[in-house]
Amino acid sequence: MGLMAARHFVLPERATPGTVVCSADSVVVERGGRALLDAVSLDVRAGEVLALLGPNGAGKSTLLNLLSGDTVPDRGEVFFGGRRIAEWSLSELSRRRSVLLQDNQLLFPFTVHQVVEMGRAPWRRTPLEDDDNEAIAESIRAADVAHLGNRRVPSLSGGERARAAFARVLAGRTGVLMLDEPTAALDLGHQEAVLGIARDRARAGDAVIVVLHDLNLAGAFADRIALLQDGRIVACDAPDRVLTADIVSEVYRTPVEVIPHPVTGAGIVLPRRG
Structure with a gap:
């Protein structure tokens, strides 16, 4: 930074x-x-x-x-x-x-981990960028998507996509x-x-x-x-x-x-x- x-x-x-x-x-x-x-x-x-x-x-x-x-x-x-x-x-x-929209389709072929990382985008080039790894890991655990980390979003069920989107919002802290x-x-x-x-x-x-x-x-x-x-x-x-x-x-x-x-x-x- x-x-x-x-x-x-x-x-x-x-x-x-x-x-x-x-x-x-x-x-x-x-x-x-x-x-x-x-x-x-x-x-x-x-x-x-x-x-x-x-x-x-x-x-x-x-x-x-x-x-x-x-x-x-x-x-x-x-x-x-x-x-x-x-x-x-x-x-x-x-x-x-942090905002979770109703129409949150997440249809692009990102992995779940990449989607959660997006929640940290506002903190790039700020002192809180150092918290990225901790925030991402904590949010993945909280939303119960750790086992989905390398899955691509289009392959997920509707509920799994919703939890990935929720993890992204939590990661923003x-x-x-x-x-x-x-x-x-x-x-x-x-x-x-x-x-x-x-x-x-x-x-x-x-x-x-x-x-x-x-x-x-x-x-x-x-x-x-x-x-x-x-x-x-x-x-x-x-x-x-x-x-x-x-x-x-x-x-x-x-x-x-x-x-x-x-x-x-x-x-x-x-x-x-x-």
Whole structure:
């Protein structure tokens, strides 16, 4: 690494738990005359897992893309680290937040190890480049892809690709994780493992925002849930205050009941049948 690059590198500051690390302020996103998001405001805090829930087309992925800086609102503002997100360069953002996209196909013939290495790209020519090998190895273990290291991505199953992509995001070691449906292609054990890692990262002080379709996973692992419907947030609070039978039945337009988990007591959402 060159002396000039080292001299100008500023290590991203770690946010104090409870601090707002990014936020949307009355954001509007319109496409084809339709509002995908309509005057949405939301804060994401260090030290928490914030789950975005809602029916198909509610605006979950659009909101995540706004908070990551990948989408620009038609109206309203997005802030990251106390500044308008547009004021950050892409390289500065990439060292402060890691993003797992919903459409993460990874179809190029890279090996799994090469894919995970890509997560370290933001730290090239910085002092933290020295952590590459440790970060890559740790992420490969956490995502349970060590046995796949030399396999080429197109040969993998959907779940294996998803875990390789998750390992890439973990390797970045940023203070904000933004995950769009990270459990969609995973089996039960790996779903629990991925969200357990998200929970651990939040306990360590990181901010985690995750789009989910499984209400019960969100209820088990999230500190707060933002429930979207037709481009608006209709509820944002602790899981037991959001995942009630009345609220879920209305938003998803199907009757449900909520029963306590026999061990944890957390609410379990079930469709009302029979």
